[in-house]
Amino acid sequence: MSEVDSKFNIRDYLREHMFPHFLCPGCGHGIALRALLWAIDELEIPKDKLAFVSGIGCSGRLGAYIDSNTFHVTHGRPLAFATGLKLARPDLEVIVITGDGDCLAIGGNHLIHACRRNLNITCMMLNNEVYGMTGGQVSPTTSSNRFTTTTPHGNYEPVFDACKLAEAAGAGMVGREITLQTPALKNVLKEGLSHNGFSFVEVMSDCTEVFGRKNELGDSAEMVLTQKSSVRPDGYDNTVEQPFRPNFLKTGVMARNDRPEYAAAYRQHIMSMKEG
Amino acid sequence: MSDLSEPRLLNLEGNHACALGAIAAGCRFYAGYPITPSSEIAERMSKELPGVDGIFIQMEDEIASMGAILGASMGGMKVMTATSGPGFSLKQENLGYAAGAEIPCVVVNVMRGGPSTGLPTRPAQGDIMQARWGTHGDHPIIVITPASVPEIYEQTIRAFNLAETLRVPVIILYDEAIGHLRETVEIKDSNSIEINNRIWASEVTDSFQPYAAGEDKIPEMVRPGDGFRTHTTGLTHAPDGFPTQDPELVSQYMDRLLGKLGHHGDLVEGYETIEVEDAELLVVSYGITSRAARRAIKLARAEGIKVGMFRPITLWPFPAEAFKEIIAPIKNVLVPEMNAGQLIEEIERYRPEGCDIEGLNRIDGETITPEQILDRIRELAANE
Numbered sequence: 001m002s003e004v005d006s007k008f009n010i011r012d013y014l015r016e017h018m019f020p021h022f023l024c025p026g027c028g029h030g031i032a033l034r035a036l037l038w039a040i041d042e043l044e045i046p047k048d049k050l051a052f053v054s055g056i057g058c059s060g061r062l063g064a065y066i067d068s069n070t071f072h073v074t075h076g077r078p079l080a081f082a083t084g085l086k087l088a089r090p091d092l093e094v095i096v097i098t099g100d101g102d103c104l105a106i107g108g109n110h111l112i113h114a115c116r117r118n119l120n121i122t123c124m125m126l127n128n129e130v131y132g133m134t135g136g137q138v139s140p141t142t143s144s145n146r147f148t149t150t151t152p153h154g155n156y157e158p159v160f161d162a163c164k165l166a167e168a169a170g171a172g173m174v175g176r177e178i179t180l181q182t183p184a185l186k187n188v189l190k191e192g193l194s195h196n197g198f199s200f201v202e203v204m205s206d207c208t209e210v211f212g213r214k215n216e217l218g219d220s221a222e223m224v225l226t227q228k229s230s231v232r233p234d235g236y237d238n239t240v241e242q243p244f245r246p247n248f249l250k251t252g253v254m255a256r257n258d259r260p261e262y263a264a265a266y267r268q269h270i271m272s273m274k275e276g
Numbered sequence: 277m278s279d280l281s282e283p284r285l286l287n288l289e290g291n292h293a294c295a296l297g298a299i300a301a302g303c304r305f306y307a308g309y310p311i312t313p314s315s316e317i318a319e320r321m322s323k324e325l326p327g328v329d330g331i332f333i334q335m336e337d338e339i340a341s342m343g344a345i346l347g348a349s350m351g352g353m354k355v356m357t358a359t360s361g362p363g364f365s366l367k368q369e370n371l372g373y374a375a376g377a378e379i380p381c382v383v384v385n386v387m388r389g390g391p392s393t394g395l396p397t398r399p400a401q402g403d404i405m406q407a408r409w410g411t412h413g414d415h416p417i418i419v420i421t422p423a424s425v426p427e428i429y430e431q432t433i434r435a436f437n438l439a440e441t442l443r444v445p446v447i448i449l450y451d452e453a454i455g456h457l458r459e460t461v462e463i464k465d466s467n468s469i470e471i472n473n474r475i476w477a478s479e480v481t482d483s484f485q486p487y488a489a490g491e492d493k494i495p496e497m498v499r500p501g502d503g504f505r506t507h508t509t510g511l512t513h514a515p516d517g518f519p520t521q522d523p524e525l526v527s528q529y530m531d532r533l534l535g536k537l538g539h540h541g542d543l544v545e546g547y548e549t550i551e552v553e554d555a556e557l558l559v560v561s562y563g564i565t566s567r568a569a570r571r572a573i574k575l576a577r578a579e580g581i582k583v584g585m586f587r588p589i590t591l592w593p594f595p596a597e598a599f600k601e602i603i604a605p606i607k608n609v610l611v612p613e614m615n616a617g618q619l620i621e622e623i624e625r626y627r628p629e630g631c632d633i634e635g636l637n638r639i640d641g642e643t644i645t646p647e648q649i650l651d652r653i654r655e656l657a658a659n660e
């Protein structure tokens with residue numbers, strides 16, 4: 001725990017008048033938020049220079065607790081909104097907080113094109129395998145055979161691997177971590193924030209109250225330990241047999257490229273046109 | 277890129293006049309998606325914006341372009357997007373966000389025939405009600421219907437002035453025929469154009485509330501990075517910007533939101549009248565159709581028929597007060613529209629006793645002709 005007891009004080013970054021918060025006991029989203037704020041603290045980015053854009057769902061509600069410039073926008077659209085904000089205000093460090101439904105289902109098209117453009121935004125997607133806020137419906141990342149309110153006989157759809165999608169679409173940096181490894185998650189987020197380009201970080205979160213309860217996955221301690229046993233920092237397994245979701249998920253920084261950042265490329269293109 | 281600062285006369289098509297009007301108004305961010313018959317607006321913006329240090333981006337879809345302009349507007353830029361029927365439908369959710377979170381933006385809808393994919397290259401006036409009520413819930417919105425290319429230029433500038441000062445989305449609504457019509461536009465010296473800007477909050481205090489407004493009902497805007505660190509949400513919010521379900525705060529918010537345009541009625545209102553002083557018969561007409569009506573009225577007057585015209589330029593909120601006075605002595609009202617009868621529903625609300633109101637509708641992708649209107653005027657006059 002020594003790293004957790006560093007000079008970082010999460011209260012410096014929270015709107016405490018908003019407490020008590022709405023998260024269920026044991027929910028992983030709070031830990032993800034902690035890791036994000038910790039990363040920001042270590043990078044010493046001033047609160048006034050940050051802008052958080054979030055969509056709809058449990059993930060989308062996190063912004064309201066952050067003592068910064070926060071935008072809680074429409075379902076699935078935080079990346080579209082953030083694209084405009086970042087282009088208008090390159091001086092702001094724009095961070096998107098989204099969920100698996102927000103980012104991969106209703107907002108999937110925006111994710112693909114945000115990766116392709118490579119604008120300097122950091123996107124933290126909280127993957128809890130379910131639509132928690134609406135009561136627990138199946139999402140594009142719900143594991144096989146899991147029960148949700150709209151898969152009462154078990155989930156029969158293949159699972160989306162968001163990191164592979166982001167990498168293939170050209171994201172500047174792609175990473176994944178679980179909430180149990182908070183310092184590691186903080187480090188992946190730091191890499192994302194430091195990278196000059198579009199960074200996509202998937203956080204394997206746990207929805208204890210809705211998804212966990214429905215599938216009898218135990219309490220949050222049990223859920224995160226199960227998660228830990230299903231990730232490998234050293235690579236994918238079974239990718240041939242199960243192309244959509246391997247038995248083991250890779251964690252850490254998984255992809256990186258140095259393609260030109262969108263806004264810089266735009267400015268350079270315009271400058272050369274004006275001179276030419 | 278053209279030199280946009282030099283005053284002169286330009287022969288422009290409507291969609292290009294819209295783009296140049298936007299730039300003259302200070303628009304420096306445009307996000308769009310290709311759609312007939314509005315694409316020329318995006319094309320002209322992509323050509324001109326870099327020259328004025330603006331940003332053009334073609335987004336992945338209609339929804340994204342609407343989202344992007346809202347993000348850029350909250351960042352501090354004057355913003356616009358343009359579309360047509362199907363795209364206008366897709367933009368509705370984020371338009372509601374703009375209305376609720378009070379984010380200035382201008383959205384152009386160049387109307388084509390509907391429903392659905394409809395008649396992409398043919399004119400129509402079928403989105404009159406959608407422009408007012410397309411997004412869910414009670415909300416404020418301004419809709420402007422120019423009737424000529426020079427008016428598109430002027431009204432686009434006015435649309436930005438209204439959006440910025442009243443913190444409201446403004447729709448510029450015209451049809452394919454005007455969008456592709458060429459007319460002469462007077463490009464004025466930039467110093468002689470009236471430009472209104474949003475008011476930025478400047479004093480960071482502990483008690484600052486981003487959605488608290490004074491008598492004018494318009495809260496000052498908060499620029500991210502200025503130290504306010506406020507919250508913006510599409511959830512119903514209290515003056516402090518945070519979500520609330522307290523019935524009293526919800527009412528306060530809705531009352532202010534829905535009352536603000538009425539409070540600034542003088543700014544918002546816009547209409548033209550022709551020969552209404554002694555009129556017994558009134559034509560209510562807007563956009564391309566009003567051009568045919570103007571000609572028909574001239575010809576009817578030459579025949580001694582006492583007919584006039586009321587032309588809303590600001591279509592929504594409808595200029596009700598002015599219209600009530602004008603319609604009071606009228607016996608017959610004719611509402612020609614290139615739809616199955618949309619604005620006529622609004623006109624019915626102001627019907628004085630003993631007044632007959634009827635429509636003249638065309639939904640075949642063609643414009644209404646002066647002859648069609650003149651024939652009906654003659655019939656109505658003969659029946660008197």
Ligand code: SF4
Pocket residue numbers: 022023024026027028029058128132133206207208209210211
């Ligand atoms: S519903 Fe699930 S994801 Fe949402 S707050 Fe509760 S535990 Fe967390």
